[in-house]
Amino acid sequence: MAADKDTATHTVAFIPARPGDMAYTDREVFLGHPMIDNLVKIVLELGAETWANRRRLRIVEQLLESGGAVTREAIETHIMPKDEQAELQRERDAFVRRVYGVLARDPEAS
Amino acid sequence: MKIDRGSIGRLQRFPSVDLESYHDFLTGFRQWMSADYGRAATARAEKLLADFEMPDHRAPPPDAMIATLESNPLVGSFVRTWMNCQQMAHKSLHDEFQSNANFYREGLKAADSAGPGLLELDPGLDIPDYARHEIHTQPGGYVGEEFAGQIYYYSTMSFYRGRNDQNELYTAMARSVPLPAYGKVERILDIGCGIGQLTVAMKEVFPEATVWGLDVGAPMLRYAHKQAVEWGIDVNYTQRLAEDTRFEDESFDIVTAYILFHEVPQKVTPSILKEVLRVLKPGGIFFIRDFQTNRKHAPFGKYMSWKDHTLNEEPWSQEFINSDFVGTLKEAGFTLLEGGESQPFLRDYICQKPVG
Ligand SMILES: C[S@@+](CC[C@H](N)C(=O)[O-])C[C@H]1O[C@@H](n2cnc3c(N)ncnc32)[C@H](O)[C@@H]1O
Numbered sequence: 001m002a003a004d005k006d007t008a009t010h011t012v013a014f015i016p017a018r019p020g021d022m023a024y025t026d027r028e029v030f031l032g033h034p035m036i037d038n039l040v041k042i043v044l045e046l047g048a049e050t051w052a053n054r055r056r057l058r059i060v061e062q063l064l065e066s067g068g069a070v071t072r073e074a075i076e077t078h079i080m081p082k083d084e085q086a087e088l089q090r091e092r093d094a095f096v097r098r099v100y101g102v103l104a105r106d107p108e109a110s
Numbered sequence: 111m112k113i114d115r116g117s118i119g120r121l122q123r124f125p126s127v128d129l130e131s132y133h134d135f136l137t138g139f140r141q142w143m144s145a146d147y148g149r150a151a152t153a154r155a156e157k158l159l160a161d162f163e164m165p166d167h168r169a170p171p172p173d174a175m176i177a178t179l180e181s182n183p184l185v186g187s188f189v190r191t192w193m194n195c196q197q198m199a200h201k202s203l204h205d206e207f208q209s210n211a212n213f214y215r216e217g218l219k220a221a222d223s224a225g226p227g228l229l230e231l232d233p234g235l236d237i238p239d240y241a242r243h244e245i246h247t248q249p250g251g252y253v254g255e256e257f258a259g260q261i262y263y264y265s266t267m268s269f270y271r272g273r274n275d276q277n278e279l280y281t282a283m284a285r286s287v288p289l290p291a292y293g294k295v296e297r298i299l300d301i302g303c304g305i306g307q308l309t310v311a312m313k314e315v316f317p318e319a320t321v322w323g324l325d326v327g328a329p330m331l332r333y334a335h336k337q338a339v340e341w342g343i344d345v346n347y348t349q350r351l352a353e354d355t356r357f358e359d360e361s362f363d364i365v366t367a368y369i370l371f372h373e374v375p376q377k378v379t380p381s382i383l384k385e386v387l388r389v390l391k392p393g394g395i396f397f398i399r400d401f402q403t404n405r406k407h408a409p410f411g412k413y414m415s416w417k418d419h420t421l422n423e424e425p426w427s428q429e430f431i432n433s434d435f436v437g438t439l440k441e442a443g444f445t446l447l448e449g450g451e452s453q454p455f456l457r458d459y460i461c462q463k464p465v466g
Pocket of ligand 1: 252302305306324330350351368369
C-alpha cells in the first residue's frame, strides 16, 4: 500500500463518497426537479453572503466609533465586544427566521 | 498576504472575517433547523407516516416510506437544506485551505517537531480501507486531505452551534469521567482522538497524568499537535490503530473514545475492545460517548439516520446503531458501571476492567 502515500502532505488515497466528484457535490433531487434544488442552494448562499456583509459592516462601524483606522488588517483582527456579539447573534437568528421562516410553514397544516 | 487573526482563548479564529460570517450564518441556520424548522418537518413526517407499517427497527426504511417523505415539499426542503449546510461548510473550508496550501503547510510543519508534547507519525502504517472513507462527507476524509484537521475543527463549529467555542463541551465531558476503582490517574489514552479536543481536556482535568491521543489520521494529529503546541499543553499524539496501540499491557488508568465506534465496522469493534482491555489496568475506566444502539427510533428519526448513513457518508453508523453495544462491551469482558443520555443523540458507556 506504500504507493498511495504522499509524504509531503502526510496523506493516503481515500475512498470517495461520490466517485468521480467532490464529497460536497450533491446530485440528489428532493424538490421534484434539479433546478429547484439548485435554487434552494442559491438562496442559502445568498443568505450567507448577505449575512457576511452585514457582519463586516458592523465591524467597520465599531472601528469607526472607536476612532481607529479602518484597514483590512483592523477589520480582520478586530475582536467584537461580548455584548455586541450576543446582540449580533440575536440579529442573526432573527434574520434566519425572517428570511427562511416560510419554509417551516406547513402548507397542508389545517 | 494572509492576516493572522489569532485566537480568543481556546477559540482558533476562522482564517477570515468573511469565512467566519459565512459559518456564523450556517450556525444560525442549523440552530433554526433544530428548532422551528425541525419541529415542522417532524410533525409533517409523522402525519405522513401515521398509517405506515414500521418494519423491524433494525431494517432500513422501506423505499415506499422514503418516497412518501421525499415527495412532500416541507420534508424534502428540510433534507435538502440539511445537506446544503453540510456541503457549504465543507466546500468553503476546503477552498480556503487548498487555495492557500503553502501558507497552511508551513504552519503545520513549524509545529511538527515543537514541544512540549510529542507528535509521532508513522508513514509506514497500513491504513485499513474502512478508515479511508470521506466520513460525513468531509472532503478527503481523515486520512486523504492534508488539512483534514482544520476542516474538521471549523466545520464542527456550526455543527456544535457555538456551544463548543472554548472547548467547553469537551471540558465538561472530561470532568464527567469517573476515577478508577483505586482512585489514581497516572496515564490516559484517548483513542480516535482526532484533533485532540478531548485529549487536551483530559490533560487539563488530570494535570499530573501523562496523556496520549491516538488516531489513524496523520492530518488530524498534526493539527491536534499544532494546537497543543500553541497552548503549551503537554500531551502526546501518535499515529496508530486503536486495534493495535502497541502500548504495554495494563499501562493506562483511563481510556476514552468519543464518537469513534459508530465510525468503525462491527467486525473491527471486538478487536478494539480487546486492545483496550489489554492496555487498561484492572479497575481502570473505559469512557465511551457515542450513539445509542439497539433502540427503536421514531419514524422520522429513523429516516434521518438512514440519510445520514447513505447521503452524508456514515458508512458504519447503521451497523453500529443496530448492534447491541452494551452486550458487545460485556462480551468483551468489561463491567458496565453506569451512563445514560449525555448530549443530544449520544449516551455514555462507562466501563471498568474487572479486578482479578
Ligand atoms: C468522529 S472522529 C472523532 C474525533 C475526536 N474523538 C473528537 O472528539 O472529535 C473519529 C476519529 O477516529 C479515527 N479513527 C477511526 N478508526 C480508527 C482506528 N481504527 N484507530 C484509530 N483511530 C481511528 C478517525 O481518524 C477520526 O479522527
